[in-house]
Amino acid sequence: MTHPDIKYIERYGYTRGELERGRPVGICLFCGSEVFQGDEGFIKSFDGLFCNIECCHNYYEIDSQE
Ligand SMILES: [Zn+2]
Numbered sequence: 001m002t003h004p005d006i007k008y009i010e011r012y013g014y015t016r017g018e019l020e021r022g023r024p025v026g027i028c029l030f031c032g033s034e035v036f037q038g039d040e041g042f043i044k045s046f047d048g049l050f051c052n053i054e055c056c057h058n059y060y061e062i063d064s065q066e
Helices: 004-012 016-021 053-064
Strands: 024-027 034-036
Touching: none
Parallel strands: none
Antiparallel strands: 024 034
């Protein structure tokens, strides 16, 4: 006998992708995506996290276009 809630968690509680990528370490300052420990190429700056170099560049380009 399996409780319906347990079935739900087994089915929707996590995805294989999340397991492979590990815990989220933060949110990208530019696009708002979650950044995971297992992601390749994420950037830590003085201000915060970016999911990749493109988001990092975009964020600071917008900031300097005055
Ligand atoms: Zn991003």
